[in-house]
Amino acid sequence: MTTGVVTALPRVDDQDLTDRIIGDHAGRPGALLGILEKLQDANRYKYLPMETLEYVAMRTGIPQAQVYSVATFFTLFNLDPQGVHTVAICRGTACHTRGSRALLERVKLQLGVGATVDAAGKVTMTTPDRRFTIRTVACFGQCALAPVVEVDHAIRGHVKEQVLIREVETLRKGGTR
Amino acid sequence: MTEKVKVRIDGEVIAATAGQTILEVARTNNKYIPALCYMEGLSTVGACRLCMVEVSGVARLLPACTTPVQEGLAVATTSPQLESYRKMALELLFAERNHVCAVCVSSGHCELQTLAQEHGVTSVRYPYSYPRLPVDTTHPRFVLDHNRCVLCSRCVRTCAEVEGAHVWDLAGRGVGSRLVSELQRPWGEATSCTSCGKCVQACPTGAMAEKGFGVEEMTKRRAAVSRLTSMREGE
Ligand code: SF4
Ligand code: SF4
Ligand code: FES
Ligand code: FES
Numbered sequence: 001m002t003t004g005v006v007t008a009l010p011r012v013d014d015q016d017l018t019d020r021i022i023g024d025h026a027g028r029p030g031a032l033l034g035i036l037e038k039l040q041d042a043n044r045y046k047y048l049p050m051e052t053l054e055y056v057a058m059r060t061g062i063p064q065a066q067v068y069s070v071a072t073f074f075t076l077f078n079l080d081p082q083g084v085h086t087v088a089i090c091r092g093t094a095c096h097t098r099g100s101r102a103l104l105e106r107v108k109l110q111l112g113v114g115a116t117v118d119a120a121g122k123v124t125m126t127t128p129d130r131r132f133t134i135r136t137v138a139c140f141g142q143c144a145l146a147p148v149v150e151v152d153h154a155i156r157g158h159v160k161e162q163v164l165i166r167e168v169e170t171l172r173k174g175g176t177r
Numbered sequence: 178m179t180e181k182v183k184v185r186i187d188g189e190v191i192a193a194t195a196g197q198t199i200l201e202v203a204r205t206n207n208k209y210i211p212a213l214c215y216m217e218g219l220s221t222v223g224a225c226r227l228c229m230v231e232v233s234g235v236a237r238l239l240p241a242c243t244t245p246v247q248e249g250l251a252v253a254t255t256s257p258q259l260e261s262y263r264k265m266a267l268e269l270l271f272a273e274r275n276h277v278c279a280v281c282v283s284s285g286h287c288e289l290q291t292l293a294q295e296h297g298v299t300s301v302r303y304p305y306s307y308p309r310l311p312v313d314t315t316h317p318r319f320v321l322d323h324n325r326c327v328l329c330s331r332c333v334r335t336c337a338e339v340e341g342a343h344v345w346d347l348a349g350r351g352v353g354s355r356l357v358s359e360l361q362r363p364w365g366e367a368t369s370c371t372s373c374g375k376c377v378q379a380c381p382t383g384a385m386a387e388k389g390f391g392v393e394e395m396t397k398r399r400a401a402v403s404r405l406t407s408m409r410e411g412e
Contacts, residue, residue: 065360073350
């Protein structure tokens, strides 16, 4: 994974790959979900650009509105480019009562990002250099470990503010965990 | 699927065809069950939960618009529990968006307003969420006011199933759910829209209207849309 500053955003990373992914799934039940998942995965910034959604609709014959509906229903899909590192903070009830709001506010301050609402109404926060994305999760299902934070796909329980800040700082300095 | 069955609605024995929904049987026999997302001629989605009924032997309430009848089924269309449930469902719809009937093109002809009056909803017990929502005026002939949309998806199904264009769909989930045209494009830029206006006619509230109407002036021709599908079935 690159950690350098991101400049140009490719529309579709690889046209052949896109066509192959669509071709592999076409006609199967639930094809759309599989196509979107694979395309997002293949995208450098782990998101589905509007051009990609438009292209999928055109190639599969699935109405654009339906493609959009699926892409916005599942929280797994991103409509905005994602940062290289992801910090996901749980905002479920258990984590809330154990101070997850303070964690969220603290990390936002540390990375200097404000919340933006994407086209689908999902709240995501990505730093302008696209190195970090902060997001909130409704519940990780690990409430006994509240507050729960996921850093680059590793779940952490009983998270303390200072520990989280140090971990993010390490990532920011380009180190690996 | 033409097996005949006998069901009871509010104690009265009624002959029906297996596979018909409770709501269809009730309607053809002049038994009233409130409904909002249901529209004759469209597929059913069971989204609004206003058509809930009690079925004997079943502990939970069932949506009449999606539950098929079976031999011996006994349905109660009204009870104190159902009344309070329906009232709650209606109040939540009002609390979710900005319904200001006094300045609505559909006031007096709105299905949501009519249902509220029928169920004695004179105030809302829940806090209003006052979402900030746009009004899409980009289409040359029609307007979409998200503030008055109840997400019933009747416009979505009408456009997809009757007109065959599928301009609309519901995006997002939960409180963030919104009606969108194509890839969240302004309606006026949606190239798949044929401007037939059927979605507008199918919309139960003032969320979709024709331009040029003032408060209380927008009446709709829902039956015309339903009739189209029944005519096609006869082909
Ligand atoms: S759509 Fe119906 S309920 Fe909503 S404001 Fe208009 S009249 Fe009132
Ligand atoms: S615009 Fe009207 S028909 Fe469409 S979902 Fe909203 S309330 Fe229902
Ligand atoms: S509330 Fe945070 S994991 Fe369940
Ligand atoms: S009419 Fe049955 S759920 Fe809406």
